[in-house]
Amino acid sequence: MTPVKCYPPKPEKVYFFGTCLIDLFYPEAGMDAIRLLEREGVEVLFPEDQTCCGQPAYTSGYHDEARAVAAAQLGLFPEPWPIVVPSGSCGGMMRKHYPQLFAGTDLEAQANDVAGRIHELTEFLVHVCHLQLEDRGEPEKVAMHTSCSARREMGLAETGPALLGQLGGVELVEQERAAECCGFGGTFSVRHPEISGAMVDDKAKAIEAAGAARFVTSDCGCMMNIGGRFEQQKKAVKGEHIASYLWRRTS
Amino acid sequence: MSVQTFTPREFHRQAHDALGNPQIRANFRKAMDGLMTKRRDVFSDWDLETLRELGANIRLRALAKLPDLLEQLEANCEANGIRVHWAEDGDEACRIIRGICDSHGARSVIKGKSMVSEEMHLNAHLEEAGIEALESDLGEYLVQLNEQTPSHIIMPAIHLNTDEISEILHDKTGTERSRDVDYMTAAARAQLRERFMAADVGVSGVNFAVAETGTLCLVENEGNGRMTTTVPPVHIAVTGIEKVVEHLRDVPPLYALLTRSATGQHVTTYFNMISSPRKEGEHDGPKEVHLVLVDSGRSRIYQDDELLDTLRCIRCGACMNHCPVYTRVGGHTYGTTYPGPIGSILSPHLMGLEETKDLPTASSLCGACGEVCPVKIPIPDLLVRLRRESVGEGRGNVAGAGVKRTRKEAAAWKGFEWMATHPGVWRSGTALAGKLQALMPAKLAPWTDYRTAPKPARASLHALVKQHRRRQQTDGSEGENRS
Amino acid sequence: MSARNNILQRLRERLDGPLSAPESDFAVVTNRGWGPEERLARFERLIGSVHGEVVHASRESWTTALAEVLADKGVRRLALGKEHPVAAEARRALADAEVELVDVDREIETWQQEQFETVDAGLTSTLGAIAETGSLWLWPTPDEPRLISLVPSLHIAVLDAETLEDTFFDVVEKHGWAKGMPTNALLISGPSKTADIEQTLAYGVHGPRELVVLVRHAGTTQESPDA
Numbered sequence: 001m002t003p004v005k006c007y008p009p010k011p012e013k014v015y016f017f018g019t020c021l022i023d024l025f026y027p028e029a030g031m032d033a034i035r036l037l038e039r040e041g042v043e044v045l046f047p048e049d050q051t052c053c054g055q056p057a058y059t060s061g062y063h064d065e066a067r068a069v070a071a072a073q074l075g076l077f078p079e080p081w082p083i084v085v086p087s088g089s090c091g092g093m094m095r096k097h098y099p100q101l102f103a104g105t106d107l108e109a110q111a112n113d114v115a116g117r118i119h120e121l122t123e124f125l126v127h128v129c130h131l132q133l134e135d136r137g138e139p140e141k142v143a144m145h146t147s148c149s150a151r152r153e154m155g156l157a158e159t160g161p162a163l164l165g166q167l168g169g170v171e172l173v174e175q176e177r178a179a180e181c182c183g184f185g186g187t188f189s190v191r192h193p194e195i196s197g198a199m200v201d202d203k204a205k206a207i208e209a210a211g212a213a214r215f216v217t218s219d220c221g222c223m224m225n226i227g228g229r230f231e232q233q234k235k236a237v238k239g240e241h242i243a244s245y246l247w248r249r250t251s
Numbered sequence: 252m253s254v255q256t257f258t259p260r261e262f263h264r265q266a267h268d269a270l271g272n273p274q275i276r277a278n279f280r281k282a283m284d285g286l287m288t289k290r291r292d293v294f295s296d297w298d299l300e301t302l303r304e305l306g307a308n309i310r311l312r313a314l315a316k317l318p319d320l321l322e323q324l325e326a327n328c329e330a331n332g333i334r335v336h337w338a339e340d341g342d343e344a345c346r347i348i349r350g351i352c353d354s355h356g357a358r359s360v361i362k363g364k365s366m367v368s369e370e371m372h373l374n375a376h377l378e379e380a381g382i383e384a385l386e387s388d389l390g391e392y393l394v395q396l397n398e399q400t401p402s403h404i405i406m407p408a409i410h411l412n413t414d415e416i417s418e419i420l421h422d423k424t425g426t427e428r429s430r431d432v433d434y435m436t437a438a439a440r441a442q443l444r445e446r447f448m449a450a451d452v453g454v455s456g457v458n459f460a461v462a463e464t465g466t467l468c469l470v471e472n473e474g475n476g477r478m479t480t481t482v483p484p485v486h487i488a489v490t491g492i493e494k495v496v497e498h499l500r501d502v503p504p505l506y507a508l509l510t511r512s513a514t515g516q517h518v519t520t521y522f523n524m525i526s527s528p529r530k531e532g533e534h535d536g537p538k539e540v541h542l543v544l545v546d547s548g549r550s551r552i553y554q555d556d557e558l559l560d561t562l563r564c565i566r567c568g569a570c571m572n573h574c575p576v577y578t579r580v581g582g583h584t585y586g587t588t589y590p591g592p593i594g595s596i597l598s599p600h601l602m603g604l605e606e607t608k609d610l611p612t613a614s615s616l617c618g619a620c621g622e623v624c625p626v627k628i629p630i631p632d633l634l635v636r637l638r639r640e641s642v643g644e645g646r647g648n649v650a651g652a653g654v655k656r657t658r659k660e661a662a663a664w665k666g667f668e669w670m671a672t673h674p675g676v677w678r679s680g681t682a683l684a685g686k687l688q689a690l691m692p693a694k695l696a697p698w699t700d701y702r703t704a705p706k707p708a709r710a711s712l713h714a715l716v717k718q719h720r721r722r723q724q725t726d727g728s729e730g731e732n733r734s
Numbered sequence: 735m736s737a738r739n740n741i742l743q744r745l746r747e748r749l750d751g752p753l754s755a756p757e758s759d760f761a762v763v764t765n766r767g768w769g770p771e772e773r774l775a776r777f778e779r780l781i782g783s784v785h786g787e788v789v790h791a792s793r794e795s796w797t798t799a800l801a802e803v804l805a806d807k808g809v810r811r812l813a814l815g816k817e818h819p820v821a822a823e824a825r826r827a828l829a830d831a832e833v834e835l836v837d838v839d840r841e842i843e844t845w846q847q848e849q850f851e852t853v854d855a856g857l858t859s860t861l862g863a864i865a866e867t868g869s870l871w872l873w874p875t876p877d878e879p880r881l882i883s884l885v886p887s888l889h890i891a892v893l894d895a896e897t898l899e900d901t902f903f904d905v906v907e908k909h910g911w912a913k914g915m916p917t918n919a920l921l922i923s924g925p926s927k928t929a930d931i932e933q934t935l936a937y938g939v940h941g942p943r944e945l946v947v948l949v950r951h952a953g954t955t956q957e958s959p960d961a
Contacts, residue, residue, distance in 0.1 A: 018712045020671075024681050025705045027712035031719065046716045049674035057664050059616055061638030061645075061655075065668040072672040100632075152618035177284075181575045185615025192263075192613055193697030198270050198579045199615070200701060228702030278932075285933055301762045308756050315755035318745040325738075337738035389939055390930035406930060413932045436928060436936035443940065448846055464915045474884055474926035474941025481880050481918075482846075492741065499912040503902040504763050514929070517780060518867035520941075522921035530917055535842035535879040546741045554749035648749070 007127040008082065013043040014124070015076070015083040015117075019090045020052035021220040022241075029220065029241035033086040033121050036247055040129045044084075047076035053085075055093040058101065060187050067101050074098075074110050083117045084124045086243055087219050088150025089186075091120040096153055120150055121243060122159035122218050135167040137249035143175050143212035144242075145182060145203070145226060147219035160218050160242055167249055175210040177202075184225040196225075204229040208237055218242045257400070257586040259598065262609040265584040275410060279581045282409045286572040289515025290623070297511075306508045307627040309501045310563035313493075317553065320462040320495045321544065327465025331527040333540045341371025344545045348373060348454065348487055349380050351541055355485055357382060357451035361443075363469070363479035364388040365456030366404050366566060367491050367545055370588040370601065373454070384454070387443050387475040389436065396423040402582030404589060405513045405568040410581050443475070453479035453537065457490035458565070459505060460542070463498045467542065469523040470509060472516075477523050486537040488525070492544050493553075493562040505565055508625035512567040548600045555648055557636055561596050563626040568593075570620035570630060576613055585610060592620035596633040604641055604651030611637035681711035764907070766866065766900035773865040773898045774949070780868025784924030785937055786945045793894075796950045797827030800857075800890065803946050804833050807888055809854040813838050815877035820859040820892045838882055849885050856882035856942075857890045862897035863947075864905060869923040870947065871905055873916045880918050884926075889942040891922070895951050 014037060022030040034044045054069035073094075077083050085091040095118040102111035125131040144164055150156045157179070164172050183189065183199025203226055207215050213236070217223045220241060227239030240248075257265055269275050313320060325335045338344035344367075352360060360382055362368065374384040374395075386395045390407035394400065397419045401407030408416065413430050420426045426438045455476055459468040467488050469476045480486045496502060510516045529536040552558045571577040571591025582590035587598040587607065595610040611634050614620075620630040639645035642661070643653030670677055684707035695704045710718075768776065778788045791799035804812060812828070813836040815821035825835060836853055858878045862871045870891050874880040883889050899905045902921070906912070911919070926941030937943050 018716075023712040024684060024707050027708045027710060027715045030712040031715050034716070034719070048678075048713065051671040051674055051677040052667075054671070057667060059635055059638070060664065061635065061640070061642040062661075062664040063639055063644050065664045068668050069671040072674075148615070148617035148619070152622050179619075181615045181617035181619070183575070183615060185617065188612065188615045189698065192266070192576075193700060194263075194267055194270055195576055195579055195613070196615070197697075197701035199575055224705045225702060228698075228705065231703040232699070232701065282933055298762055305758060305760065305762055308758050311753075312755040312758060315753035318742050321742065321745075337741055339737045339740060343737060387940070388930070389928045393930065406933075408930050409933075411932075413934070416931050432931045432934040432936045435931060436939050440939055444850055448850060463912055466915050466919075472926070473928050473939045475939070477880070477884050477920075478940055481884065492745075499915075500760065500903060500906050501758070503906060504760065506902065507763065517783075518869055518921070518923045520784065520922065520924050520927055522869070524915065524919040525917070526915040526919070527917045532876045533879065533917060534838065534840060534876055535881045536917060544741075546737070546744075550741055550744040553745055556750040559750075559753075 010040070010129055011042065011081055013045055013079070013081045015045045015047060015081050017050055017053070017073070017083055017085045017090070017094070018046070019085065019087045019220070021224070022086060025224065026220050026241060029244050030086060032241070032247035033084070033243035035251070036125065036243060037084065040131065042129070045081065050076055053090040053093045055090060056186055058093060058097060063101065070098055070101055070111075071107055074107055074114055077114055077117065081117070082119050082124065082128065083114065084119050084121055086121040086241070088120050088147045088154050088156060089219050089221055091118050092149040092153035094118045120154055120156055120159070120218065122163055123154065123156050126159045126162050131163065133163065133166040133246065133250050135169045135249050136251075137167065137169050139169045139171070140214060141171045141173050141212050143173050143207045143210050143215045145207070145215050145217040145222055147217060147222050148181050150218055151179060160216070163242065163246060164216065169249070173210040173212050175206040175212070177206060182222045182226050184221045186221065189225065200225050200229045204233065204235070204237070208235060212237060214238050214240060216240055216242050216245045255399070255583070257583045259586040259602065259607045259610055261586060262584060262613060265586060266580045269580040269584045274412065275581050276579065278410055278412050279578050282406070283572050283578045286515060290512060290569060290572070293511045293515040293517060302504060302508060303625055303627050305504045306625050307563065309496060309505060310565070310626045313496045313501070314553070314559060314562055316497060317492070317495065320497055321492060323462040324460055324465060324495050327462065328542055331465045333465060333527060333542050336541060336543045338543055338545045338547070340547045341545065344371050344489060344543050344547070345373055345376035347543050348489065349377060349382070351485065351487055352377070352382050352452050355451055357485070359446070359450050360384045360452045360454055361446055361450035361479055361483060362386050362391070363453065363455035363476040364391055364407075364471070365454065365489055366588060367456055367489055368454060369401065370547065371545065373489075385446055387447070387479055389439055389473060389475075392439060392443065393419055396420070400583070400588075402590065403568060403571060404566055410583065447478045447482045450483040452485045452487060453483040454487045454489065455479050457488050457494055458509065459502055460490060460495045461499050461502060462495050464526060466499065466524050466526045468502060469525070470506065470519050471523065472520040474521060477521055480523065480525055481536050484537055485539045485541070486525075486528075487541045487543060489543040489545060492546055492549050509565050509567050512569040512623065512625040552600050555646065558600070558633070558649075560628050561600070561633060563628050564593055564597070565626055567625055569623045569625065573619040573623045575615065575617060575619065592630045592634070596630055596637060599637050599649055599651070604637070604649055604654045606651070608641055608651070608655050611641060678711070678713050681707070682714060685709045685711060760903060763901055763903040768865060768900050770896070770898070773900060774895055776865040777863055777868050777898055780866070781924060781947060782868070784868065785927070786868065786924045786947055788947045788949055790949050790951060793950045793952050796892070796948055797823055799948055800824060801828065801831060803890060803948070804831070804855070807855065807944070809833055809888060811836050811853050812855050812857055813849065813853045813882050813886060814857040815839070817877045818859050818875070821857065821877065824857055838879055839877065842879070842881065849881065853886045855888035855890055856886040857892070858883050860891050860893045860897070862899055862905060862909070863893050864900070864902050864921070865898050866901045867923060869902070869921040872920045872922060874918050874920065883920070883922060884941045887938065887942055888944045888946065889922075889925070890946045890948060892948045892950060895949050
């Protein structure tokens, strides 16, 4: 559990770390996050040399490789602006595991500095921007899937639902076992495909049974997993990153 | 029901079998849902975080002073008349217990629940020596009748439903087939009471061993633990060396955490604290009490600052109750004495990573285990640590370190590192992936056995941000709308 | 002795060096601040929730309540001590009753079968109880041995209301347990139970099927709260 954090006042600028999944598969989610921040009057700095936080190698046990990848990101945020990450998973990696990964190395101080400035997107929108939303969308039943990293590693079970709760036309439906993992787990889904498959099957069924037309998540790994399951089962339920959903309904 | 043996080497096959078994799936789902709800309810009026902090703190203090506390425990037990034995490993502990049995000409041993005795296969060892070892905890008794091993450390027969249990009791003990739980319980009570009276030796585990007073604490609901430690003339308690706590006052917080975390109970029916054998003038209780302290890899875990946290465990089972993997594959799939998350971070030390190489990866790292652990063991971090050890990038101090390292996989991660540390290459790569989108195979097994494959976007975020900036410069407007 | 020395040596020559021991703050398990009434109400609610029956009686007339419990439960043979005032008073009160009083100050080896098969109930005193968890505190003695509260199907425990403490931690600390532990110290919270058959609760799996707590109240004005 992350200790209680003291949030800064809304800054003039932020760094945006887009994450590799968004970069490659869901760039619009990243753009919508940037648009939301810019609409709040925050200038978004996007360091061009960013690649990946290194988490896939980290959780697979390849820490030398993960450290090299992470080290390549550490220098991208030289000014003291907050760093916004549209993913609890990558955010958790950078906030919690960078300090562990660089403990006792020359980069320890820099890693701690970067880690201390990491904010997950919904966390930043709620606690720093104090975002106020005006819904312009059609009435809709939506289920929120908060990723395990956002929920447990970053302690952010409430921020996603709090944002969706501001949308007047959105009925947030409660799925059974909402806090249970969707079964993605990065390489877990490849190393233990059958178990992961059983987990995502249950998650998709729970979302569908809750009567949701759509599920919204703050992590693209979960979206790829749950959304891919719905698509493979030819179900009508669609997944969307929370940044895109918020932007789409309020612009 | 056929007798099955399970081994961690066959984790994948066993998981496949369990996932395809609707009975197993239903039994575990129902049980785990119930246990999670009960735990949540019982902690609802507690300052749980403060209590967990205290629990962690007590265990860390005990571990910090471990060698001194073990000596103090030994001295106080001996002063109280409890004989203390030390065993390097499970085999030595089995030999010690067998030796005590032999010295009394014992032919029949009755057992209270003890995971460490499962770990060292005590029953098989005693039976080879012609000594019958009978489990008396109802769940353990049922599992033993069914020639199985426990599938949960607190609820050994959780994989069985009422009908299956009725069938086992009918087949093995001749009771009527019945769905009446009271009838079955009463039948087992009658069968086991005969055995308590006839037993030569009682063998139990220990939940907490108190150094300050030389006291062995046993937590239970059934009363079989009290029977085991009171009725036979000899009591042998067996425990891992990490179970010691410093003071008696350390016990109430750990007990509060244990029962609530394990089964959502405020308290168990019995908290049984044993400090000596029957004294002069007392009328019941064993005349001899022995304590066997087993190392079995624990002192090796103890060497490493990070791995040390594994030894805080108080064996409540909450991590497995909350584990989405355990819930789906059940306890036997792991093929180890300790299943679920705690098993996946403990078993590699007890059995080596060659045997257990699939266990540290059998987790989505969802963090549910670490969140509920009453002594705040960072289980996900320890799983990652063992993954490091498995691929040869840890400290190399776990048996079998490096067993999972393959040239192919190591090269793949090196390739990832190279891409992700060369931003120009990365950008060209993501751009290229978008252009070659149509060439992406629709099937990427095993991912696509359960889901459609994701498609690389036509333009990467890097490219979109560039476009966005150009447009911002030309419009001079910031709040542009996509549509 | 070599295993002992090897193990201790490995622990002492720890690879990552000596560990520092943190201090512990026990505030979370003490200082409940409950008054006598709340304490009793909690005790009763908690032990009731695990199938313990509570009967209130005054200090003067508790043996009448005991006789009623025995009649109610159909107890014919009651095992009990001799010296403890609880046992002594019970013996006096039950001298003319139909219930047969079974002596327990005998080596168990001489009457084990009898105890297991023919005793209907065991009567014991208690040293106190814990409100937070609904637990009785017993330290068995030669006068009231260990198995009396375990083997018979019914356990009747006599508890003086004023001996209730808030928490287990309070009992251990206030009563100086660390200064000297008896052969066997027990907390008992309800009758024996199991949920090993598909999480269905069943009572009396090995020990008593029923537990009756006779709570004695000092002073004559103290009427039973729920009588």
